[in-house]
Amino acid sequence: MNRSALVSQAEPRDFIALLKPRVMSLVVFTALTGIVIAPGGVHPVLAAISLLCIAVGAGASGALNMWYDADIDALMGRTATRPIPAGRVTPGEALAFGLVLSVLSVLVLGLVANWLAAGLLAFTIFFYAVIYTMWLKRWTPQNIVIGGAAGAFPPMIGWAAVTGSVSLESLVLFLIIFIWTPPHFWALALIKSEDYARAGVPMLPVACGEAETRRQILLYTLVLAPVGMAPWFLGFAGLTYGVVAAAGGLGMIWLAIEIYRRREGAAARKASGRMFAFSILYLFALFAVLLVEQGILARIL
Amino acid sequence: MAEQPTEAGIVLTPEEKRRQRQRNIAIALALAGLCVIFWIVTMVKGAAILQRPM
Incomplete structure (x- = not known):
């Protein structure tokens, strides 16, 4: 058996790469806008933790995407150096990482803000990991038209975290x-x-x-x-x-x-x-x- | 050979030990951060932590 399958070769930065930091930065920015412009007030600390939850949830969906797409990532120049196709992180590690962060981010957002925001975050993760990654991406040229909804939810989640409504x-x-x-x-x-x-x-x-x-x-x-x-x-x-x-x-x-x-x-x-x-x-x-x-x-x- | 599984288990190379240590530190920091978050939220929300608006 391959040694990398028995002994993890991953460094912390590989797990950070699984979170797709560049995509996450756009998520953070748009969610922050939703939080800040929403009417009413929320304690700044709770707002910051809500934003962190949205960021981690988005990152978790990125990790699940990389877990499922490792086979096609290995074939494309833009994605061949990602942690799984490069052999630094095993698919099992990425799956566990993505699932744990998904559950944690949704639960903490529910406790810190409200369950509508948490539900929207859970739906966003599900939409990106299952509807887009597992279904649409390999099936239809309209993949990113419909799948784009996953990237559009963060400001709505931020708004819901403050107001409790859509x-x-x-x-x-x-x-x-x-x-x-x-x-x-x-x-x-x-x-x-x-x-x-x-x-x-x-x-x-x-x-x-x-x-x-x-x-x-x-x-x-x-x-x-x-x-x-x-x-x-x-x-x-x-x-x-x-x-x-x-x-x-x-x-x-x-x-x-x-x-x-x-x-x-x-x-x-x-x-x-x-x-x-x-x-x-x-x-x-x-x-x-x-x-x-x-x-x-x-x-x- | 150090790279082959033996009855005693797998012997990690120095590089693998370094990576394992880095992962352990990262997990410890993440868990500590989670504890700090729960503590801060409890302090900020007080009794309201038990009132969950839908």
Whole structure:
């Protein structure tokens, strides 16, 4: 028997890698926005622990994703160095780690905040690990359209942790990330389509072709731009947010048009890369302005 | 050979011992952190910890 199957080769940093820290940072930021802009108050310590629970829950779902996807991760350049395909962490260790953190994060959030927030966190973990990872990802090119819901829940969980309810505002925050996810990931998928094809993952460029992917990116971005401005239309964000959302939305549309127009060679790859990078900046800007404008400044002024 | 399982068990290499020690420390810190979280929450919430809104 392989020695690594008998003796763990893992270091603590490998378990941290299982939590997908970069994805977790976006989860933390959007959940923090939900917590801060929610009406009513919550003790800062309880807010911080709630945020930690949401982060750990998101990380746990990442560990479960890496456990299940180890076979296809090993085939793709972007993921081949992850702890399981690299042989540093065994699948059993990752599964146990993900399950323990899932249960702990949900229970502690229930005790610290309320059981609605805990239930939403549990559903998010289930949605990402089971509905997206085990079912949608290998089955349909719409995988990240539906699976994107998992990444959209954190601000709603943050809001629920403070208010104990789900409101129109938190649904709008959910919708922004939900609509943002497809063009964001498809821009990456256009660059990495060979990887996905090798692993047999039916991402849109692999299953339906690059032309259709470019068309879908443009269509989703045309929907995203007005949805991104919805907090301003609905009156729970101010003028600064409206201006940033409008400018960012126009930037997204321009980059989506560039992807649609530039279909060959280095120019096409560059357009996709720019869309992927700018989409992260766009989402970060929307939530940052909301956080400062409706959270921090609203409490000071 | 140190790398083969024997009746006495597996003999860890120095590198494996180092990693095992790091894992043990990480688990200890995580458990201590959990205890601190429960203690702080109890202090902050007081009796309200028993009242669970749905």
